[in-house]
Amino acid sequence: xxxxxxxxxxxxxxxxxxxxxxxxxxxxxxxxxxxxxxxxxxxxxxxxxxxxxxxxxxxxxxxxxxxxxxxxxxxxxxxxxxxxxxxxxxxxxxxxxxxxxxxxxxxxxxxxxxxxxxxxxxxxxxxxxxxxxxxxxxxxxxxxxxxxxxxxxxxxxxxxxxxxxxxxxxxxxxxxxxxxxxxxxxxxxxxxxxxxxxxxxxxxxxxxxxxxxxxxxxxxxxxxxxxxxxxxxxxxxxxxxxxxxxxxxxxxxxxxxxxxxxxxxxxxxxxxxxxxxxxxxxxxxxxxxxxxxxxxxxxxxxxxxxxxxxxxxxxxxxxxxxxxxxxxxxxxxxxxxxxxxxxxxxxxxxxxxxxxxxxxxxxxxxxxxxxxxxxxxxxxxxxxxxxxxxxxxxxxxxxxxxxxxxxxxxxxxxxxxxxxxxxxxxxxxxxxxxxxxxxxxxxxxxxxxxxxxxxxxxxxxxxxxxxxxxxxxxxxxxxxxxxxxxxxxxxxxxxxxxxxxxxxxxxxxxxxxxxxxxxxxxxxxxxxxxxxxxxxxxxxxxxxxxxxxxxxxxxxxxxxxxxxxxxxxxxxxxxxxxxxxxxxxxxxxxxxxxxxxxxxxxxxxxxxxxxxxxxxxxxxxxxxxxxxxxxxxxxxxxxxxxxxxxxxxxxxxxxxxxxxxxxxxxxxxxxxxxxxxxxxxxxxxxxxxxxxxxxxxxxxxxxxxxxxxxxxxxxxxxxxxxxxxxxxxxxxxxxxxxxxxxxxxxxxxxxxxxxxxxxxxxxxxxxxxxxxxxxxxxxxxxxxxxxxxxxxxxxxxxxxxxxxxxxxxxxxxxxxxxxxxxxxxxxxxxxxxxxxxxxxxxxxxxxxxxxxxxxxxxxxxxxxxxxxxxxxxxxxxxxxxxxxx
Amino acid sequence: xxxxxxxxxxxxxxxxxxxxxxxxxxxxxxxxxxxxxxxxxxxxxxxxxxxxxxxxxxxxxxxxxxxxxxxxxxxxxxxxxxxxxxxxxxxxxxxxxxxxxxxxxxxxx
Numbered sequence: 001x002x003x004x005x006x007x008x009x010x011x012x013x014x015x016x017x018x019x020x021x022x023x024x025x026x027x028x029x030x031x032x033x034x035x036x037x038x039x040x041x042x043x044x045x046x047x048x049x050x051x052x053x054x055x056x057x058x059x060x061x062x063x064x065x066x067x068x069x070x071x072x073x074x075x076x077x078x079x080x081x082x083x084x085x086x087x088x089x090x091x092x093x094x095x096x097x098x099x100x101x102x103x104x105x106x107x108x109x110x111x112x113x114x115x116x117x118x119x120x121x122x123x124x125x126x127x128x129x130x131x132x133x134x135x136x137x138x139x140x141x142x143x144x145x146x147x148x149x150x151x152x153x154x155x156x157x158x159x160x161x162x163x164x165x166x167x168x169x170x171x172x173x174x175x176x177x178x179x180x181x182x183x184x185x186x187x188x189x190x191x192x193x194x195x196x197x198x199x200x201x202x203x204x205x206x207x208x209x210x211x212x213x214x215x216x217x218x219x220x221x222x223x224x225x226x227x228x229x230x231x232x233x234x235x236x237x238x239x240x241x242x243x244x245x246x247x248x249x250x251x252x253x254x255x256x257x258x259x260x261x262x263x264x265x266x267x268x269x270x271x272x273x274x275x276x277x278x279x280x281x282x283x284x285x286x287x288x289x290x291x292x293x294x295x296x297x298x299x300x301x302x303x304x305x306x307x308x309x310x311x312x313x314x315x316x317x318x319x320x321x322x323x324x325x326x327x328x329x330x331x332x333x334x335x336x337x338x339x340x341x342x343x344x345x346x347x348x349x350x351x352x353x354x355x356x357x358x359x360x361x362x363x364x365x366x367x368x369x370x371x372x373x374x375x376x377x378x379x380x381x382x383x384x385x386x387x388x389x390x391x392x393x394x395x396x397x398x399x400x401x402x403x404x405x406x407x408x409x410x411x412x413x414x415x416x417x418x419x420x421x422x423x424x425x426x427x428x429x430x431x432x433x434x435x436x437x438x439x440x441x442x443x444x445x446x447x448x449x450x451x452x453x454x455x456x457x458x459x460x461x462x463x464x465x466x467x468x469x470x471x472x473x474x475x476x477x478x479x480x481x482x483x484x485x486x487x488x489x490x491x492x493x494x495x496x497x498x499x500x501x502x503x504x505x506x507x508x509x510x511x512x513x514x515x516x517x518x519x520x521x522x523x524x525x526x527x528x529x530x531x532x533x534x535x536x537x538x539x540x541x542x543x544x545x546x547x548x549x550x551x552x553x554x555x556x557x558x559x560x561x562x563x564x565x566x567x568x569x570x571x572x573x574x575x576x577x578x579x580x581x582x583x584x585x586x587x588x589x590x591x592x593x594x595x596x597x598x599x600x601x602x603x604x605x606x607x608x609x610x611x612x613x614x615x616x617x618x619x620x621x622x623x624x625x626x627x628x629x630x631x632x633x634x635x636x637x638x639x640x641x642x643x644x645x646x647x648x649x650x651x652x653x654x655x656x657x658x659x660x661x662x663x664x665x666x667x668x669x670x671x672x673x674x675x676x677x678x679x680x681x682x683x684x685x686x687x688x689x690x691x692x693x694x695x696x697x698x699x700x701x702x703x704x705x706x707x708x709x710x711x712x713x714x715x716x717x718x719x720x721x722x723x724x725x726x727x728x729x730x731x732x733x734x735x736x737x738x739x740x741x742x743x744x745x746x747x748x749x750x751x752x753x754x755x756x757x758x759x760x761x762x763x764x765x766x767x768x769x770x771x772x773x774x775x776x777x778x779x780x781x782x783x784x785x786x787x788x789x790x791x792x793x794x795x796x797x798x799x800x801x802x803x804x805x806x807x808x809x810x811x812x813x814x815x816x817x818x819x820x821x822x823x824x825x826x827x828x829x830x831x832x833x834x835x836x837x838x839x840x841x842x843x844x845x846x847x848x849x850x851x852x853x854x855x856x857x858x859x860x861x862x863x864x865x866x867x868x869x870x871x872x873x874x875x876x877x878x879x880x881x882x883x884x885x
Numbered sequence: 886x887x888x889x890x891x892x893x894x895x896x897x898x899x900x901x902x903x904x905x906x907x908x909x910x911x912x913x914x915x916x917x918x919x920x921x922x923x924x925x926x927x928x929x930x931x932x933x934x935x936x937x938x939x940x941x942x943x944x945x946x947x948x949x950x951x952x953x954x955x956x957x958x959x960x961x962x963x964x965x966x967x968x969x970x971x972x973x974x975x976x977x978x979x980x981x982x983x984x985x986x987x988x989x990x991x992x993x994x
Binding site: 020022024025030031034044051054055 | 954
């Protein structure tokens with residue numbers, strides 16, 4: 001009560017004074033009424049003002065009262081210097097906002113625990129295995145039989161949960177003609193109960209729904225999907241959904257908070273693992289293994305146990321690998337099982353963006369530091385102009401702490417305003433970045449909540465920023481010597497020197513930002529100017545699916561129909577387009593019945609005319625014709641010739657594609673084409689064999705293809721403008737064909753460098769901001785130092801100093817500072833290169849040109865920033881200057 | 886000897902005691918009560934009484950409320966709180982201890 005009243009009186013000071021006065025007046029009235037002498041009574045009260053102050057001190061929170069006064073005074077100070085304040089607020093807001101955005105992304109992707117029970121004990125299994133070149137590679141896919149064995153082994157120590165990779169799948173609630181996309185995930189029946197999740201509606205799976213293959217054709221939909229797709233309609237229970245030729249009945253809606261276990265994806269539909277057709281296969285890795293370790297169970301022995309189970313399983317399987325070289329089998333059996341924490345879920349997006357986001361976080365933190373240094377210098381300059389005010393305050397008895405508080409309050413207000421604006425900026429920026437991190441047709445769904453975590457981070461950041469830029473200037477300003485300040489002189493160098501160290505730090509940070517931005521931009525340029533081996537312009541891709549398979553003739557008829565559309569120049573068919581990262585078809589190669597090679601060959605099936613449509617030129621040999629088939633004929637790229645034929649002319653020679661289980665397919669080389677990108681632009685060129693779309697089975701009969709991609713080369717018009725026409729045309733011509741996706745080859749190409757593009761874009765943005773801030777900072781400090789030395793410079797000019805020597809006088813110190821800063825920056829930059837190397841492509845961080853460009857840019861900016869100060873110094877008129885003050 | 890000096894350090898005690906005897910007094914009444922009951926020996930000065938009252942109010946020993954007077958003005962009436970009663974007991978105990986100690990010293994001489 002009393003504490004609170006002391007606080008409330010701070011904001012009602014007038015009322016308090018009034019009450020005290022009223023009480024005194026009442027007292028005097030009583031006294032006079034009692035017969036005392038009025039004059040004597042009044043005398044007894046002495047100075048009413050002093051008495052009032054005494055009573056006031058008793059009834060008011062003193063510290064808060066002075067704080068209140070400081071806030072009002074600070075606010076007036078900020079308003080008085082509108083331009084400086086605006087500049088400080090703007091740069092701080094941008095930097096704080098960027099930091100908050102980065103934090104929101106990192107929090108959503110890596111830190112926020114899944115809304116499930118015991119998330120702290122949740123882990124996932126990963127496998128580390130050397131790849132073909134012996135470099136370690138980590139992946140986290142398992143087959144179901146392996147999962148079952150590991151689960152049995154872990155019994156009593158941990159519960160294992162299988163969860164497939166959430167995939168964007170075609171599904172329908174009505175007929176096959178009205179397909180839509182949904183994110184489907186197969187999960188163990190006991191997942192919901194292990195996570196202690198409750199259904200919003202209906203029921204969730206249990207272990208009983210997931211006992212034997214094919215059992216339990218039930219589906220649980222997520223709350224998020226229920227809202228988006230069904231507007232929270234309760235009649236959704238019992239509805240059927242058709243996915244991949246099977247029918248599932250919706251039995252429940254999940255809890256509101258649970259959107260799946262993959263940050264970056266929102267699962268729409270959960271299905272029991274047993275309904276997946278691959279559940280019995282030991283050669284198909286399609287699921288992740290989550291491990292909920294029981295309390296008190298040590299992780300390492302559990303890992304070792306599961307590792308042994310996994311190795312035994314793979315060793316048994318490897319006995320059947322007659323179609324794999326011994327070297328590759330040896331490599332394969334060097335697998336090591338890892339248990340990694342998964343408290344915040346596990347997803348591809350995490351893998352892809354871990355380093356990138358940390359990198360961005362560091363960049364924005366550096367920008368924030370630069371901004372802080374700027375504002376600190378700004379504040380110091382301001383404080384210097386208030387030196388006499390401070391001296392006066394000290395003279396009439398203000399303590400040093402009191403002055404520090406005065407400045408800190410002002411700075412805290414500045415920081416708070418900036419943080420508020422920054423939070424608004426982050427509200428826009430974080431979703432913007434999320435919208436850019438995945439291909440447009442498969443956007444990332446990252447749940448960005450603005451809750452107490454973000455708020456706490458924002459407040460901590462504001463506090464840190466306040467202390468960072470506020471404390472130095474506050475301490476400096478409060479350390480003033482009233483004697484010198486009031487005399488109008490200044491301590492010539494001490495204050496300036498303390499401004500140079502921050503400037504050097506600023507330059508160093510700025511250099512690091514520029515350097516990293518340079519690396520990212522070079523990476524993106526390198527990647528997007530990578531030779532493709534084909535022409536990606538004006539190429540439309542129609543991904544189609546035919547449930548029961550269609551003959552090669554039927555596919556070619558459809559291609560002819562599409563060819564007749566005006567604006568279409570060429571049409572061809574392939575099993576899938578190049579540069580679609582999810583499609584890989586590989587096998588060991590054996591030439592002339594020689595032992596199979598360690599290197600894999602990669603395959604893609606294409607129709608006659610595909611080479612022309614892709615504008616891929618034949619180096620020698622011929623294109624396929626309609627009678628060529630696989631096995632039978634093949635066209636290979638130059639790397640294939642180099643790898644498997646030692647560079648000799650391969651035309652007419654044969655090779656065998658050998659699957660791991662020993663299945664052999666013979667192909668005769670009929671043509672050679674130049675190297676082209678296969679599935680991923682980041683990979684080196686693979687040895688690729690193009691084989692005919694017309695495929696034969698073991699008995700030599702046609703194997704009807706159930707899926708393929710039509711490639712349409714348009715004559716100059718935007719390929720996507722044809723999309724509606726083509727979709728209709730396909731449906732009219734043959735109802736068996738279903739267009740499931742339509743995109744351009746250019747989009748696929750752009751998708752390959754999304755991360756690099758984003759990083760380059762953001763890094764460039766922050767580099768610009770950093771450079772601008774650093775330049776402004778340099779300008780400010782130089783200008784200030786000229787201002788401080790106006791009299792000295794005036795004297796020098798008066799006694800005959802030349803402009804050159806004045807310029808040298810003004811700039812030497814700052815240039816030395818910049819050089820020291822740049823040197824420190826180079827060291828910091830070189831130290832950081834190792835960490836970012838995996839984010840780079842075709843760029844060496846240690847390449848001198850990567851260092852020279854940022855150095856030159858920085859020096860140019862420094863010179864530019866120094867010019868106005870030099871001009872100002874040179875224009876000082878001694879006759880005016882020396883008479884002033 | 887000035888009368889006020891006798892009050893040194895014991896103003897709180899006196900005020901609390903007066904208020905324990907009769908609640909709801911204004912400042913002037915408290916001053917008069919101290920003066921009268923002490924037989925004109927002790928005189929609380931305005932300059933120390935009011936700061937003491939306000940301090941004790943903030944500490945929570947006494948509570949104040951505004952009451953209208955016949956003249957149309959308001960006056961502030963003070964009364965003891967539960968904490969104030971406890972405080973009074975403690976102050977009395979302390980005073981007794983101190984004064985008896987002083988008495989012992991004086992008798993020794």
